[in-house]
Amino acid sequence: MTLLAREIASRIARSGPMPVDAYMRLCLSDPEHGYYRTRPAIGISGDFITAPEISQVFGELIGVWAAAIWDAIGQPATLRLVELGPGRGTLMADALRAIGKVAPALRAALAVHLVEINPGLRQQQAATLAGSSPRWHDDTATLPDGPLIVIANEFFDALPIRQFLRAADGWRERTIGLDGDRLVFVAGRSVPPLPRDAPIGSVAETSHERTALIGDIARRIARHRGAALIVDYGPFDSGFGDTFQAIREHKKVDPLAEPGLADLTAHVDFAALAAAARSAGATAYGPIPQGALMRRMGIAARAAVLMKNVDTARAALIAAAIGRLIEPDQMGTLFKALAILDARQPVPPGFDAPLQRP
Ligand code: SAH
Numbered sequence: 021m022t023l024l025a026r027e028i029a030s031r032i033a034r035s036g037p038m039p040v041d042a043y044m045r046l047c048l049s050d051p052e053h054g055y056y057r058t059r060p061a062i063g064i065s066g067d068f069i070t071a072p073e074i075s076q077v078f079g080e081l082i083g084v085w086a087a088a089i090w091d092a093i094g095q096p097a098t099l100r101l102v103e104l105g106p107g108r109g110t111l112m113a114d115a116l117r118a119i120g121k122v123a124p125a126l127r128a129a130l131a132v133h134l135v136e137i138n139p140g141l142r143q144q145q146a147a148t149l150a151g152s153s154p155r156w157h158d159d160t161a162t163l164p165d166g167p168l169i170v171i172a173n174e175f176f177d178a179l180p181i182r183q184f185l186r187a188a189d190g191w192r193e194r195t196i197g198l199d200g201d202r203l204v205f206v207a208g209r210s211v212p213p214l215p216r217d218a219p220i221g222s223v224a225e226t227s228h229e230r231t232a233l234i235g236d237i238a239r240r241i242a243r244h245r246g247a248a249l250i251v252d253y254g255p256f257d258s259g260f261g262d263t264f265q266a267i268r269e270h271k272k273v274d275p276l277a278e279p280g281l282a283d284l285t286a287h288v289d290f291a292a293l294a295a296a297a298r299s300a301g302a303t304a305y306g307p308i309p310q311g312a313l314m315r316r317m318g319i320a321a322r323a324a325v326l327m328k329n330v331d332t333a334r335a336a337l338i339a340a341a342i343g344r345l346i347e348p349d350q351m352g353t354l355f356k357a358l359a360i361l362d363a364r365q366p367v368p369p370g371f372d373a374p375l376q377r378p
Pocket of ligand 1: 106108137
């Protein structure tokens with residue numbers, strides 16, 4: 021049993037079963053034992069690999085996207101480039117390099133702001149981004165006012181969700197209780213009926229933390245101009261299903277087995293994020309598949325440049341990495357991108373063509 025498992029068990033013994041969001045919050049961000057306070061998370065020696073760690077092209081194309089937004093909002097003299105959960109700083113470093121090439125004036129005008137709670141990752145970000153004088157924040161509340169572009173890759177999936185079960189007698193919150201000293205899922209208290217009903221046994225997921233955060237970002241964008249690009253995994257439309265999962269050392273594990281030692285995530289409900297952005301006064305486009313965004317931003321041309329003067333073994337590695345980002349059976353379709361903009365802007369790059377759903 022981990023120390024955090026003991027702490028959670030004693031809280032449940034004291035106050036009764038715990039909703040999934042409270043459990044996720046403790047497991048991921050408890051100041052002492054939380055996964056994102058204590059673990060390296062990303063990389064071969066961590067628990068999972070993310071798109072910017074697969075290929076530099078991912079961050080570069082996002083940099084090009086940001087430069088197009090800066091242009092569309094009239095090239096403001098200062099722009100905050102904000103990343104939520106920047107991991108090792110790889111995406112930001114690749115984006116800044118690309119911005120330096122395609123829009124040197126933007127490179128000079130921008131200030132880098134990083135929202136991060138992991139002290140180990142903050143150190144890595146400081147090393148990776150040493151030349152860019154980033155400023156760190158615990159959350160978005162302390163971001164300064166003014167035009168901004170917010171990037172978030174695999175960030176929203178780690179924010180807590182609540183789960184609801186459709187039981188014979190109505191909807192109940194899914195909670196975590198005790199069987200002896202083991203953590204188990206139990207049907208909790210009855211909740212008011214959800215807007216959309218579903219067959220008995222269905223699971224619905226909601227996240228106040230995610231929609232509140234999108235609301236804050238969208239309000240800033242609507243007021244000060246700018247954009248957000250959210251890339252994560254989840255379905256096109258809101259649906260039912262249990263997507264709560266744990267990953268440790270690149271394998272799926274039981275989310276209740278080792279609190280604090282595994283990454284906990286759930287699919288992102290893009291339709292809910294888009295709705296929250298719209299009700300905060302911004303426009304939302306997408307989600308579109310990651311593969312479509314990358315193709316439309318020119319991934320093939322960029323890959324051709326990188327493969328030009330390298331040997332065949334290196335070229336094959338580059339091609340394989342690009343394939344991982346865009347192929348439908350890899351990250352190309354499950355991962356999606358949502359764009360949030362102030363209403364005065366045209367449709368952003370990558371989101372403009374009609375989309376054929378798989
Ligand atoms: N975007 C990076 C890392 C994704 S992992 C990449 O693509 O490689 C999630 C990131 O979000 C990590 O940097 C983690 O430390 C950070 N994080 C997780 N929960 C957070 C929270 N509540 N507030 C701020 N940062 C958080």
